Amino acid sequence: MSLFDDLFQNPGITEALPEEFLATLQMIGISGFFTLLVGLPLGIFLHASSPGGLRPMPVTNRIVSDVVVNITRSIPFAILMVSLIPLARLLTGSSIGPVAASVSLSIGAIPFFARLVETSLRDVSSGKIDAALVMGSTRLQVITKVLIPEALPSLISAFTTTLVTLVGYSAMAGIIGGGGLGRLAYNYGLQRFDTMVMVVIIVIIVAIVQVIQIVGDRLAQRVDHRTAATAGAGRSRRVRRQAAANDVVGV
Amino acid sequence: MITVTNLRKTYRQGERTVTALDDVTLSVPKGSIHGIVGHSGAGKSTLVRCLTLLDRPTSGAVVIDGRELTAVRDSEVRTARRRIGMVFQHANLMDSRTAAQNVAHPLELVKTPKTDVNRKVAELLSLVGLTEFADAYPSQLSGGQKQRVGIARALASDPDVLLCDEPTSALDPATTEDILTLIRSLTHTLNLTVLVITHEMHVVKRICDSVSLLERGRIIEHGPLREVVSQRGGSLGRSLMPLPAGTVGEGLPELELLLVGDTASAPVLSELTRRFDANVNVIAGTVETLGGSRFGRLRVEVDSPRPLSEITAYLEGAGVHVEVAA
Numbered sequence: 001m002s003l004f005d006d007l008f009q010n011p012g013i014t015e016a017l018p019e020e021f022l023a024t025l026q027m028i029g030i031s032g033f034f035t036l037l038v039g040l041p042l043g044i045f046l047h048a049s050s051p052g053g054l055r056p057m058p059v060t061n062r063i064v065s066d067v068v069v070n071i072t073r074s075i076p077f078a079i080l081m082v083s084l085i086p087l088a089r090l091l092t093g094s095s096i097g098p099v100a101a102s103v104s105l106s107i108g109a110i111p112f113f114a115r116l117v118e119t120s121l122r123d124v125s126s127g128k129i130d131a132a133l134v135m136g137s138t139r140l141q142v143i144t145k146v147l148i149p150e151a152l153p154s155l156i157s158a159f160t161t162t163l164v165t166l167v168g169y170s171a172m173a174g175i176i177g178g179g180g181l182g183r184l185a186y187n188y189g190l191q192r193f194d195t196m197v198m199v200v201i202i203v204i205i206v207a208i209v210q211v212i213q214i215v216g217d218r219l220a221q222r223v224d225h226r227t228a229a230t231a232g233a234g235r236s237r238r239v240r241r242q243a244a245a246n247d248v249v250g251v
Numbered sequence: 252m253i254t255v256t257n258l259r260k261t262y263r264q265g266e267r268t269v270t271a272l273d274d275v276t277l278s279v280p281k282g283s284i285h286g287i288v289g290h291s292g293a294g295k296s297t298l299v300r301c302l303t304l305l306d307r308p309t310s311g312a313v314v315i316d317g318r319e320l321t322a323v324r325d326s327e328v329r330t331a332r333r334r335i336g337m338v339f340q341h342a343n344l345m346d347s348r349t350a351a352q353n354v355a356h357p358l359e360l361v362k363t364p365k366t367d368v369n370r371k372v373a374e375l376l377s378l379v380g381l382t383e384f385a386d387a388y389p390s391q392l393s394g395g396q397k398q399r400v401g402i403a404r405a406l407a408s409d410p411d412v413l414l415c416d417e418p419t420s421a422l423d424p425a426t427t428e429d430i431l432t433l434i435r436s437l438t439h440t441l442n443l444t445v446l447v448i449t450h451e452m453h454v455v456k457r458i459c460d461s462v463s464l465l466e467r468g469r470i471i472e473h474g475p476l477r478e479v480v481s482q483r484g485g486s487l488g489r490s491l492m493p494l495p496a497g498t499v500g501e502g503l504p505e506l507e508l509l510l511v512g513d514t515a516s517a518p519v520l521s522e523l524t525r526r527f528d529a530n531v532n533v534i535a536g537t538v539e540t541l542g543g544s545r546f547g548r549l550r551v552e553v554d555s556p557r558p559l560s561e562i563t564a565y566l567e568g569a570g571v572h573v574e575v576a577a
Contacts (some may be wrong), residue, residue: 127344136360137360149345
């Protein structure tokens with residue numbers, strides 16, 4: 001059997017792959033959505049409640065930051081996932097499948113994303129916050145009109161990084177019952193030594209990561225007005241291409 | 252008009268209590284510009300933060316047009332702040348907003364109708380001469396243009412007081428000149444009360460009507476420019492009108508003369524030569540017009556058969572401030 005015939009006739013590719021591919025997208029989609037929904041406010045809270053923040057709350061900040069976020073982040077994801085199976089069953093009625101896996105994926109990714117959000121917000125200069133306060137902003141207005149818009153490019157990058165991490169997590173989740181490309185790779189690639197399936201899966205996962213990264217970078221660049229080169233989206237691409245060309249010829 | 256009375260600000264630093272502002276009292280009449288000068292660490296930044304209520308003063312009062320800012324409850328601080336427009340050293344514009352959107356920012360906070368916002372923004376941008384840059388982002392503007400946007404934004408809420416914190420310290424000399432001219436003319440057209448915090452004596456000379464010197468949290472000299480410069484032994488006067496450094500005489504007795512107003516143009520030196528049979532040699536000097544008055548500071552060597560005390564007495568009688576230089 002030639003390589004090409006194998007590619008189009010292997011049941012692992014023709015029958016199992018499309019379904020598992022969708023399952024992977026589903027896991028990333030659902031957990032990405034909840035990570036954004038919970039992680040963004042959590043990151044904002046971590047920033048605002050920190051000493052010197054908009055509304056310092058030393059004790060609560062300590063508890064949330066040290067206990068909740070750091071502990072969750074220090075548990076290896078494989079172990080966290082297994083330990084969250086009862087919770088997944090409680091919330092989704094099942095302990096297997098992509099929806100159930102999304103529970104532990106979200107819980108694993110939320111603290112990670114929240115930390116990145118906190119760091120992004122910390123980079124907004126205090127002068128801008130002072131300016132907003134002096135013009136009579138409420139704390140909420142400082143968050144919605146200064147912190148988030150000013151940090152938007154780096155928030156988008158942070159979410160891109162989180163999604164890429166979720167792709168990796170989702171493969172792990174697949175092995176312990178989540179389904180998706182991770183399970184397919186495990187079943188065909190590891191247990192049957194079906195190299196072709198393994199290669200195809202790797203190519204697809206790399207492609208997913210590339211797409212996420214490229215879309216994320218484009219979006220971040222479009223909303224970035226921080227330097228003259230990126231102030232206009234159309235122009236910036238030209239500038240960047242020119243800069244890249246200069247690099248090549250060593251200018 | 253802005254009045255600050257007995258303003259104190261202390262904070263704890265571990266075991267110690269640090270006094271950042273010690274009994275600061277000053278008063279700026281409506282329509283005038285007051286400068287506050289001092290070295291870094293003198294308490295200028297703390298004063299700014301207390302005036303804008305970013306920090307609450309420990310005691311004392313800040314009164315703007317008869318209303319006490321320091322007496323408002325926390326819930327009213329935001330409304331109170333809108334009466335002060337603030338211009339920062341680094342403009343502190345939002346990078347994600349265009350010039351027009353930056354100016355509109357304070358108006359959005361109080362839900363101003365869209366048409367009013369547009370009208371006001373256009374008005375303010377033309378006031379600072381940036382109409383054609385309305386849609387530019389801060390990263391596309393020069394330092395001076397950014398500062399103009401910052402000024403327009405500060406004026407958006409129709410404040411009574413404009414507080415400028417080192418407004419030109421990050422700008423080149425030509426741009427500094429432009430921004431100072433703008434602040435001066437806005438003060439007149441909008442009848443603002445302006446407080447300029449700076450470490451540049453040049454700024455004080457160019458635009459201020461009166462000035463205070465802040466040192467270690469205290470105001471140690473203050474008054475209208477004219478008075479401050481003619482103050483004997485004042486360090487502010489000397490900083491405002493310094494003599495060129497590095498001038499050395501020939502070992503003869505040296506006098507330092509401060510000629511104020513009319514005496515600055517009177518021929519006291521030729522009079523001196525005639526009456527005391529003296530040779531007078533100017534070794535350093537500067538003549539400037541400050542706060543509408545002419546001032547001259549001269550360092551002279553005097554060679555005369557008559558005692559120096561007689562010469563000093565004569566000069567003082569003629570209205571010249573004399574110091575015998577070491």
